[in-house]
Amino acid sequence: MSEAVREPFxxxxxxxxxxxxxxxxxxxxxxxxxxxxxxxxxSLRLRHxxxxxxxxxxLDWRLATAMTVALLLSSFTMALAVRFAFTRARVKLLxxxxxxxxxxxxxxxxxxxxxxxxxxxxxxxxxxxxxxxxPGPGLPTFFGLYFVLTGxxxxxxxxxxxxxxxxxxxxxxxxxxxxxxxxxxxVGLYWHFVDIVWLFLxxxxxxAARLT
Amino acid sequence: xxxxxTTTDHKRIAxxxxxxxxxxxxxxxxxxxxxRVELATAxxxxxxxxxxxxxxxxxxxxxxxxxxxxxxxxxxxxYLLPLMLGAPDLAFPRLNLASWYVFVxxxxxxxxxxxxxxxxxxxxxxxxxxxxxxxxxxVLAVLGVFLAGLSSVFTGINFIVTTHRLRAPxxxxxxxxxxxxxxxxxxxxxxxxxxxLAMTLLLVAIERGLQIGIFDPEVGGSPLLFQxxxxxxxxxxxxxxxxxxxxxISELIPCFSRNRPFxxxxxxxxxxxxxxxxxxxxxxxxxxxxxxxxxxxxFSFLSFAVAVPSGVKVFSWxxxxxxxxxxxxxxxxxxxxxxxxxxxxxxTGLALAMLAVDVHLHDTYFVVAHFHTxxxxxxxxxxxxxxxxWWPKISGRLYSERWGRIAAYILLIGFLLTFLxxxxxxxxxxxxRTASYPPEYQFLQGLSSAGATxxxxxxxxxxxxxxxxxxxxxxxxxxxxxxxxxxxxxxxxPPPHNFAAPPVxxxxxxxxxxxxxPTAIGAGHV
Numbered sequence: 001m002s003e004a005v006r007e008p009f010x011x012x013x014x015x016x017x018x019x020x021x022x023x024x025x026x027x028x029x030x031x032x033x034x035x036x037x038x039x040x041x042x043s044l045r046l047r048h049x050x051x052x053x054x055x056x057x058x059l060d061w062r063l064a065t066a067m068t069v070a071l072l073l074s075s076f077t078m079a080l081a082v083r084f085a086f087t088r089a090r091v092k093l094l095x096x097x098x099x100x101x102x103x104x105x106x107x108x109x110x111x112x113x114x115x116x117x118x119x120x121x122x123x124x125x126x127x128x129x130x131x132x133x134x135p136g137p138g139l140p141t142f143f144g145l146y147f148v149l150t151g152x153x154x155x156x157x158x159x160x161x162x163x164x165x166x167x168x169x170x171x172x173x174x175x176x177x178x179x180x181x182x183x184x185x186x187v188g189l190y191w192h193f194v195d196i197v198w199l200f201l202x203x204x205x206x207x208a209a210r211l212t
Numbered sequence: 213x214x215x216x217x218t219t220t221d222h223k224r225i226a227x228x229x230x231x232x233x234x235x236x237x238x239x240x241x242x243x244x245x246x247x248r249v250e251l252a253t254a255x256x257x258x259x260x261x262x263x264x265x266x267x268x269x270x271x272x273x274x275x276x277x278x279x280x281x282x283x284x285x286x287x288x289x290x291y292l293l294p295l296m297l298g299a300p301d302l303a304f305p306r307l308n309l310a311s312w313y314v315f316v317x318x319x320x321x322x323x324x325x326x327x328x329x330x331x332x333x334x335x336x337x338x339x340x341x342x343x344x345x346x347x348x349x350x351v352l353a354v355l356g357v358f359l360a361g362l363s364s365v366f367t368g369i370n371f372i373v374t375t376h377r378l379r380a381p382x383x384x385x386x387x388x389x390x391x392x393x394x395x396x397x398x399x400x401x402x403x404x405x406x407x408x409l410a411m412t413l414l415l416v417a418i419e420r421g422l423q424i425g426i427f428d429p430e431v432g433g434s435p436l437l438f439q440x441x442x443x444x445x446x447x448x449x450x451x452x453x454x455x456x457x458x459x460x461i462s463e464l465i466p467c468f469s470r471n472r473p474f475x476x477x478x479x480x481x482x483x484x485x486x487x488x489x490x491x492x493x494x495x496x497x498x499x500x501x502x503x504x505x506x507x508x509x510x511f512s513f514l515s516f517a518v519a520v521p522s523g524v525k526v527f528s529w530x531x532x533x534x535x536x537x538x539x540x541x542x543x544x545x546x547x548x549x550x551x552x553x554x555x556x557x558x559x560t561g562l563a564l565a566m567l568a569v570d571v572h573l574h575d576t577y578f579v580v581a582h583f584h585t586x587x588x589x590x591x592x593x594x595x596x597x598x599x600x601x602w603w604p605k606i607s608g609r610l611y612s613e614r615w616g617r618i619a620a621y622i623l624l625i626g627f628l629l630t631f632l633x634x635x636x637x638x639x640x641x642x643x644x645r646t647a648s649y650p651p652e653y654q655f656l657q658g659l660s661s662a663g664a665t666x667x668x669x670x671x672x673x674x675x676x677x678x679x680x681x682x683x684x685x686x687x688x689x690x691x692x693x694x695x696x697x698x699x700x701x702x703x704x705x706p707p708p709h710n711f712a713a714p715p716v717x718x719x720x721x722x723x724x725x726x727x728x729x730p731t732a733i734g735a736g737h738v
Contacts, residue, residue, distance in 0.1 A: 007220075007300065007301060007305060008294075008299055008300040008301040008302075008303070008305070008378060008709075009303075014377070017377060018303050018373050018376075018377040018378075021372070021373045021376055021377065022303065022304060022369050022370075022372075022373045025368070025369045025372050025373065025403055026365075026369055028403055028404060029365050029368075029369075029403045029404065029406065029407040030407070032404055032405070032407040032408050033407035033408075033410060033411050034411075035407075035408070036407075036408050036411035036412060036415070036441055037411065039437070039440075039441070040415070040426065040437065043434055043437050044432065044433075047432070047434065048432050051432065125422065125424045126422065126423050126424065127423045127424070127425055127431050136430070136431065136432070137425075137431055137432025138431070138432075140424070140425065140431065141425050141431050141432040141433070144424040144425055144426060144431075147424075148415070148418065148424065148426070152411075
């Protein structure tokens with residue numbers, strides 16, 4: 001893929017402008033998509049604050065802080081990538097894309113380790129139907145919320161990594177490619193958005209017990 | 213064949229959508245036919261109650277998600293938006309094709325659910341029935357609807373960017389055709405409401421598939437939360453369905469009244485106002501579901517507020533015809549039918565938005581009659597009106613005007629006979645979604661079933677004479693109706709990139725006093 005001007009646009013700025021608007025519209029729908037999850041969170045927390053007091057301390061806020069740092073740094077390298085795409089500094093672009101990819105992958109690795117850790121300790125979202133006391137709101141309810149919220153976010157990170165890998169591969173294989181246009185900028189907008197979602201998830205889940 | 217499946221031409225993709233949606237409409241119609249046959253007698257003698265649940269559920273799911281919501285935007289909108297803007301294509305042609313594939317995939321998943329044993333939750337998927345108790349194929353069906361929603365989001369983004377970035381030189385916002393305004397307002401709802409349904413349906417699938425408590429009160433979830441989420445999308449979805457229809461009517465009435473639209477700016481703004489208000493009224497579906505009285509009062513008031521921009525549109529249509537010279541062609545008959553039926557549907561909507569009245573009418577046939585009057589009487593009339601209006605542009609052929617008028621009148625009569633009795637059934641207290649009913653409702657139910665057969669004839673007829681026109685119809689010429697609008701300045705059907713030379717707009721739309729003479733008259737055709 002070389003960054004030629006595509007139908008139906010007249011020139012590169014026109015196309016870049018349209019792709020940016022399209023990505024913003026897409027992010028608008030993403031806000032509503034995640035909005036459902038945050039309303040779900042609010043509803044559960046208002047109705048069952050006890051669940052948060054009891055189970056939120058089981059989440060590892062130190063690990064989550066490390067994940068936050070990884071994502072914030074990745075946003076910085078992503079911003080650099082957008083800049084280097086615009087100035088046509090190919091090697092720097094490749095390096096910053098690679099750094100973003102590595103930081104995003106580090107986030108997912110920590111997330112995966114954390115999931116495995118919770119499962120090993122029996123902190124799963126699955127309602128135990130064999131429980132003699134009957135299900136009732138309890139540990140699975142809180143961890144259901146935790147896994148659903150962080151799971152959808154992790155899937156979005158994964159999607160971002162695929163897009164970054166694709167960009168990096170295209171830039172590496174076609175040295176002459178002009179990336180001043182839309183793709184790096186569009187992926188950059190998406191990547192920053194996914195980071196921002198995490199910045200809400202981090203205090204909402206990991207610091208919940210400490211704030212009350 | 214391959215050139216069609218890999219096309220990025222918005223006109224061809226629109227026709228792919230037309231074909232797909234016609235299939236879904238036929239399927240949904242057949243399901244409705246079985247429902248009406250069952251309801252012709254008081255006992256449930258044709259199908260069991262369980263089968264009846266599956267019938268009305270699939271009828272609803274298919275008609276709402278695979279016909280009503282995509283119909284005008286993805287067919288007429290896809291075809292006409294670039295033409296009306298003087299653009300060679302939509303902003304993202306490949307995204308447009310992808311939206312069709314995603315739509316087809318969603319349809320196939322839903323059909324798989326249907327063949328595998330069906331779905332019995334109603335189109336509303338209410339929890340905890342859908343997540344815990346139903347033994348039907350909920351997960352397959354909600355994933356199918358999720359994909360249909362994704363396809364809607366693609367279309368919405370494409371329309372928004374196209375309208376902002378690909379208008380012809382001189383085509384300012386206040387020169388946009390009213391259909392474009394309505395598509396723009398619709399796209400805003402598509403992009404901002406659909407994700408809420410998408411996530412909610414995924415949560416239903418997760419809860420059902422993995423036994424996670426999200427909406428299940430047994431484990432701390434809230435079924436009311438599901439209803440809030442569902443209607444946060446599904447009430448604006450009503451405006452996704454009706455707004456493009458209103459846009460079509462705002463094109464038909466000026467053309468066939470040979471008059472400028474009355475209050476252009478107000479009609480344009482009313483589309484946006486309906487889109488915005490539409491987001492604030494979802495709670496009127498939950499008056500008896502246990503939300504607070506205060507919330508109900510606010511939702512009731514806001515629901516009344518939607519009537520204001522809707523009323524602006526109705527008065528604009530009437531004002532446009534006033535002192536115009538009305539030309540009663542097939543599309544105009546549909547337009548007049550729309551205005552009358554939309555007014556009935558909207559008025560009964562206000563009755564349902566009243567708190568005390570709703571307690572009596574909730575979940576009765578009155579609700580069924582109300583939304584079918586908006587959807588079938590309003591939206592489908594507009595769809596058929598638009599189809600007949602732009603058919604000569606799309607196919608390059610004129611259809612039989614005589615058969616067109618006959619079919620339009622048959623549809624109107626069939627519609628009134630089918631759904632007016634249901635208003636009466638509702639006020640008399642007959643609940644909806646039951647296969648059998650007490651014998652005192654027999655007469656009105658029979659009347660409704662009889663009307664449905666007439667309605668069916670009205671739907672089959674256009675299929676016949678429109679297809680026949682492809683073979684036998686006279687060439688339409690560029691502008692058979694003498695209409696304004698850029699789409700009429702190019703050939704019928706338009707060439708691959710729409711215009712031989714990029715058009716430049718120098719004047720307001722709807723300059724009907726100075727519009728060209730209709731050639732359909734000159735040919736002695738009408």
